[in-house]
Amino acid sequence: MASVKLTTSDDKEYTLDRELIFQSNLIKNMVTDLDVFDAPIPLPNVTSSTLDIVIKYLKIHKDDPPPPDKPIEKAVDDMIDEDKELMKLEFNIMADVILAANYLDIPGLLDIGCRTVAWHIKQCKDYHEIREKFNIPKELWRSEEEIAEMKKELNGILG
Amino acid sequence: MHSKRPTKPLPNELIELILKKVPKSKLVDTMCVSKSWHATSSENMGCSRRGTSSRPASASRHSPLKLSPTKHDNSMPPPVVLRRRNSLRSHTVAPMAKLIKSLDFGLAPNPIAKVEHSLPSKKPILSTPKTPSLPLSALSLESPIPFGSERRMSTTVPPKHTQSSPSSSNSKLENIREKPSLHIETEIQVFKKEELKSPYGSWSHRFVSPLLPLVAQLIPHLKEISLKGCHVNASDFTILLESLTQLEKLDVSYSTLKTQGLSQISRFCRHKLVHLDISGIFKLGRNKSDTILDISAYCTGLTKIVAFDCPEIFDDILEDCKALSQNRIEFVTGPSTE
Numbered sequence: 001m002a003s004v005k006l007t008t009s010d011d012k013e014y015t016l017d018r019e020l021i022f023q024s025n026l027i028k029n030m031v032t033d034l035d036v037f038d039a040p041i042p043l044p045n046v047t048s049s050t051l052d053i054v055i056k057y058l059k060i061h062k063d064d065p066p067p068p069d070k071p072i073e074k075a076v077d078d079m080i081d082e083d084k085e086l087m088k089l090e091f092n093i094m095a096d097v098i099l100a101a102n103y104l105d106i107p108g109l110l111d112i113g114c115r116t117v118a119w120h121i122k123q124c125k126d127y128h129e130i131r132e133k134f135n136i137p138k139e140l141w142r143s144e145e146e147i148a149e150m151k152k153e154l155n156g157i158l159g
Numbered sequence: 160m161h162s163k164r165p166t167k168p169l170p171n172e173l174i175e176l177i178l179k180k181v182p183k184s185k186l187v188d189t190m191c192v193s194k195s196w197h198a199t200s201s202e203n204m205g206c207s208r209r210g211t212s213s214r215p216a217s218a219s220r221h222s223p224l225k226l227s228p229t230k231h232d233n234s235m236p237p238p239v240v241l242r243r244r245n246s247l248r249s250h251t252v253a254p255m256a257k258l259i260k261s262l263d264f265g266l267a268p269n270p271i272a273k274v275e276h277s278l279p280s281k282k283p284i285l286s287t288p289k290t291p292s293l294p295l296s297a298l299s300l301e302s303p304i305p306f307g308s309e310r311r312m313s314t315t316v317p318p319k320h321t322q323s324s325p326s327s328s329n330s331k332l333e334n335i336r337e338k339p340s341l342h343i344e345t346e347i348q349v350f351k352k353e354e355l356k357s358p359y360g361s362w363s364h365r366f367v368s369p370l371l372p373l374v375a376q377l378i379p380h381l382k383e384i385s386l387k388g389c390h391v392n393a394s395d396f397t398i399l400l401e402s403l404t405q406l407e408k409l410d411v412s413y414s415t416l417k418t419q420g421l422s423q424i425s426r427f428c429r430h431k432l433v434h435l436d437i438s439g440i441f442k443l444g445r446n447k448s449d450t451i452l453d454i455s456a457y458c459t460g461l462t463k464i465v466a467f468d469c470p471e472i473f474d475d476i477l478e479d480c481k482a483l484s485q486n487r488i489e490f491v492t493g494p495s496t497e
Binding site: 095098099102110114115117118121122124126127130131134135136139141147150151154155 | 180187
């Protein structure tokens, strides 16, 4: 079986089966368009530790049918156990995985990544915790009092 | 190897993807995180409604009135579909309507370079809806809407009306929908004959008056409304202003409002109104500048009037307005095209 060579940003080389890596639309298009198999494809945005996780995902979903065109709305924690296991990551690594999934164009991984992050957001008690998690600095946008007021108003509307 | 926090923040498009999957109840918290999160979350919640004039490529050419919700809005399906199925049940409509703070009919012209060609129009200028030189700054807050001639036939109204009271509003929407389609062919021919490449929609497509009483009835707490480039009756406008007691920002630029309608602003929006846009409606003798004096005198909360392209608001009137309002009001004026 033909294989594809990838180089990560920290100069590690991977040799992967075409079947496996073709779940990534980016690589698939690159290889089919350029028709080059020997030269390694550089992935400047992906580190080797992130790619390891991506490959784990690809191995789990090797035999999946191609995803439907229209994504199905699923509940936040509705995913198979292997994926759940895979997504038990530290938050920062998860962010890297999502970025890599977005870059490599792997819809399935992007979806479960986003859903896991959404689950994490759901677990946060308040917005301070979300800020902490996403490393969002405090902005001069609205003062604490204004935010509290806005929150109260919204909660009143939503009941 | 990794620090505890993400080394670089996730790009906004990914945040959007993630926030789409966050349950609605949690969106209140995500709205508090930062400005960009607030914008994305409130879009998901449906706080701001904005019509777009562009017709999606897939849209049928026989449905000139295309209803389209704000982009990235998964929470509510497009109202065209929504009328028949997936419609929100009545008990969910009221709270959702309460969330809407701003409404934009999205009919403003786009300041594109080629508009100069359309200046020497043979038609009476009153019947051409827009003056072409809408200053960029007037649109800077929103992404401008491409309003090319090929999109002339598509008009939008905010989806809220269909959701809220399908039976009553649909009949009205149907009425509006029929009007443009009748005119399309003739209009195209007229435009071709006169070799006018007008980037504007014709007036019949911009008739939003029947929707205004509905807005007044369903979302009386609205804070911002934009009637940019809309065809509005004075009576419907009066009903609207009477109900919108919380209105802070009113944009009537390039609309068909006449003196009768404008005088209602000083009658009903006396305390809350902060921002008023009257660009392009004081020219060609359509409106008397007395109304602007009234507005300056009676609207005590008003701090900013945008009046681009109003050649009939002379400097001495501006001086008077400033004196009447004790220099409270800041006027933003621009060059006129005349």
